[in-house]
Amino acid sequence: MNDFGDAFWAAFQLVVSLDADLTEIVGLSLQVSLTAVFIAALIGLPLGAAVALFRFPGRMAVVVILNAFMGLPPVVVGLVVYLLLSRAGPFGVLGLLFTPTAMIIAQVILITPIIAALTRQVIEDLWSEYEEQLRSLGAGPARALTALLWDGRFSLVTAVLAGFGRASAEVGAVMIVGGNIDHVSRVMTTAIALEVSKGDLALALGLGLILLVLSTGINGAAFLIKEMALKRHA
Amino acid sequence: MNDFGDAFWAAFQLVVSLDADLTEIVGLSLQVSLTAVFIAALIGLPLGAAVALFRFPGRMAVVVILNAFMGLPPVVVGLVVYLLLSRAGPFGVLGLLFTPTAMIIAQVILITPIIAALTRQVIEDLWSEYEEQLRSLGAGPARALTALLWDGRFSLVTAVLAGFGRASAEVGAVMIVGGNIDHVSRVMTTAIALEVSKGDLALALGLGLILLVLSTGINGAAFLIKEMALKRHA
């Protein structure tokens, strides 16, 4: 099991030498995943809350589909985005394929259902407590939505972090729509996959280690911000 | 965009012809993912609840790490499990590499943190309501744990479904530890990846469609069971 030792060593060397390629890849990874999470949260939070609050025909089906779409296979999402953005596809003229934008689009599709489904659960639980009071105050579901998102913000952090986890770990979709092109669309996960296929397992593990440290850092930051806000606000 | 039409057609043909290979692959996919979810829930639910309830030094770090590990990269997990199960690794003698068991192990590692992190949030929210009452009744965190898991069961379904989504969609880890061997370790996602690499995008999409329909079915079943239980139990 020297590989694990080698992996630490590889990670250490990469980080210490401030490898330029590594910096570039890490930068792109963060840019893609954070942008995707931001957009997915903008869509997923209100969407999940709306499904939790509104009663409409077919609502149960929507809930089930949201839950099921937490399991959208990245490769399939990548494929669909690829077909849409490819030159032969309807949006081919935009020339987005194999750019970071394409990767962001794919990840947004992938994690919006996750954020929405988890949000739905949080808001539904909160709504069961608030419903009568808010309706009495004249807030129908539409107006209650923002109040509930605000009041549930501390629990919703976990939903958004789940989305971030999926985005930062995902390889299937970004591989297909980004193409893992060196200096253009190579991110941590696709770099790891590449090293694996080269058989350089230690380097792959080392990169994985760095990725995990990064995402732990981001999760830690989110946690601290939340704790500070909790202290002030109860 | 004929590909989408072709995909439906491919999916339709596969299903209608009751393709024996497809049946086998679907069966293995379900077996692997459901077993993994079952084991991960057995570990993740009590683990998440324990982190929510117990106060111990370093608890915050554990919370952050659980959240961060929702973003364990499948390829990295696959790699680690590979190194452990490889003939050259510590558990090589078990001969588990390239078997469904190996795939289950990898998926359990992948989704246990997801279930645990989401459970932690649900149980923490519930505990803030129950804490004083339960402590007054003499239930410390240890004994409150089961009561809270039981009382939170309807919200926890979503956490488990998030884990299932990840397991059923994941390709990176099962590809490495399963080897995507025909008739032995080929599952839906690795079959899709294979078709993509063959350039048969329509067939890949068709398989993706079938996978989505399957996981929607499972989510629907979970939803119905939950609704029925809710009706009886409020």
Add this chain to the structure above:
Amino acid sequence: ERFITVASTTSTRNSGLYDYLLPKFQAATGIAVRVVAVGTGQAIRLARNGDADVLLVHHRTSEEQFVADGHGVERFDVMYNDFVLVGPKTDPAGVKGGGDAAAALKTIAASKSPFASRGDDSGTHKKELGLWRTAGVDIAAESGTWYRETGSGMGATLNTASAMNAYALTDRGTWLKFANKADLGILVEGDKRLFNPYGAILVNPAKHPHVKAKDGRIFIDWLISKDGQRLIGSYQLKGQQAFFPNAKAMN
């Protein structure tokens, strides 16, 4: 169940050869073959760890190194096919019909037409890098501009090429079977330098006692046997012969 595990490359698997060959082998010997198809580097790594019984790849230097290091028993020639240069049918660089792969690459570089490289240290990738060297193009400097390293398997690289309308080097087997060709076609073929030999190696049971040496040997022997070689030669993809048997010790 009696079975052996073979570590091989995606290109061989994707060509469909195994689907054609292995059932016949099993019928003849009762031994099932489990193929783990991954990148060349990963395949060699698997074999080195003792996770496969037989290695079947197409990068001669690495294979010989593998045997020299004592991981394998002996390398046997099994077959070859060839690489082809594919690209847009409109051929913006104007390389079509040429018989010199290196010259074609030089022309492509001069015209800065997009080129999709696997960039994954695979046999195909190493072959391509050798050709660039022969052509006298410093390709590392161009990475990220018109020269795009996809860092992925043959199929994924072809998908990228067909979406970008780029040139690419591929093995013929994968190409023939590849379904997403879009506007791409074969532009350069037949250069002797594009020769692509496959070798089979039994993983050394002295290093890895659990290796199924007997069955592995049966498999290799069968591959290089008259029957095996005939079957390899008879495999057709879209009406074309995909692999050419070249075992030395036909018995």
Add this chain to the structure above:
Amino acid sequence: MTEAILPLALENVSLEIGGVRLIKDIQCRFEAGPRSVVIGPNGAGKSLFLRLCHGLIAPTSGAGRWQGPAGAAQPGAAQAMVFQRPVMLRRSVAANVDYALKLKGHARAERAEIIDEALARCGLRRLRDQPARVLSFGEQQKLALARAWALRPQVLFLDEPTASLDPAATHAVEEIVQAIHDAGTRIIMTTHDLGQARRLSDEVLFLHRGRLLEHAEAGAFFENPKNDLAQAFVRGELLWWRYGRDNRRAEADPTAEDLD
């Protein structure tokens, strides 16, 4: 808010949940003017009744209708309710009132003043920046009242608004309720405090096991309730095992100590 939503007419209103009829054929009318107090034992259905009137739950049969000129349009906007178990939003005391005002469309400028007045009125000024959810129970009840009061509704439902208040606060709330009534708001409230019921009612509704057994002018009711269960209740002796046995689950329940 200029046009009236009253009167409110309940026509044969029943509510059934999970196969159990919790409210049974209630028929009554609330005209503008008098203060109504709903009384009855625990579990009689008082809270459900208020929520039905307020429109928070829909009856399974029958209907409640706001018959005033503005009643058909948006009756909700002209009502407010103080719940028995007040729900506080996860924000400060002042923000809880502010949110309610914002929902009713008050501009930010005027809100500050109304909030100030409402909090002062209910004795919560010094707590205005506290998170509302850590208030003591009584303080939460006061805040719920302040919130409802700030809305200046035409009809105000109060579900045991003084149950957790200290004597002085109870007295003050009774005065506030009286003042709200004097300002023209229709009061419909429940209470378990029969003294309070006497002080604050013009008419009384007596509920028992989901049925409206008596609806009478207050003086007459407290003098001499017509219904014998109401009589027993007013004397503090309503003991279910003696009077009527329509147990929902129709099981015998012969425990002499049964207290309801």
Add this chain to the structure above:
Amino acid sequence: MTEAILPLALENVSLEIGGVRLIKDIQCRFEAGPRSVVIGPNGAGKSLFLRLCHGLIAPTSGAGRWQGPAGAAQPGAAQAMVFQRPVMLRRSVAANVDYALKLKGHARAERAEIIDEALARCGLRRLRDQPARVLSFGEQQKLALARAWALRPQVLFLDEPTASLDPAATHAVEEIVQAIHDAGTRIIMTTHDLGQARRLSDEVLFLHRGRLLEHAEAGAFFENPKNDLAQAFVRGELLWWRYGRDNRRAEADPTAEDLD
């Protein structure tokens, strides 16, 4: 449960949350025997005080000590509390009591009987299979009492146990409390009902703004409280803006209508 955990001594207990002192230097002792009633205005700290005694929150300074022979070991097991805002588990009425008994280690066989008796005693028998969380508020309070009663604690804390009960139920609960006391359980309760305080107290604690201003024998207290704030409170006239002005946020609050 054979060995006694009492007496309980609070030594200079203070509680500070978020920089505000909510309980201030409380010094007192509860011996076995008498029934104690804690009274005081809303927000005085009564609920916090009970939770401190019960051990649910730890004081920021000072200490509460159970000084009886069994006090050092496991005082928690010999106490129970009925909360002001009862928390119901998401299960049936009977299961709520059952769970409490299970926690105390009662065997399944004996539990059924105790549950039956507790529910009957509190008039909840016909609701035994209902989900507890949809009970009416008063019913929930009764269930909380039944649950606590079933545990046969040495010390029972009751936080306004009759606030939402109808007159007959209030009466019955007072009798139950008396019976529990007679059976040897130490009662420490709060109430806003001064009549009830008179009926159920042997000694009275008067809390105001987190301070224990008076701790006296009940007869003497109600005859003639020594503390002038207590006097005002008993007369129903405790108005903060007149007596003392130690506003936490030290802001002037000169609103004459301020009701606390």
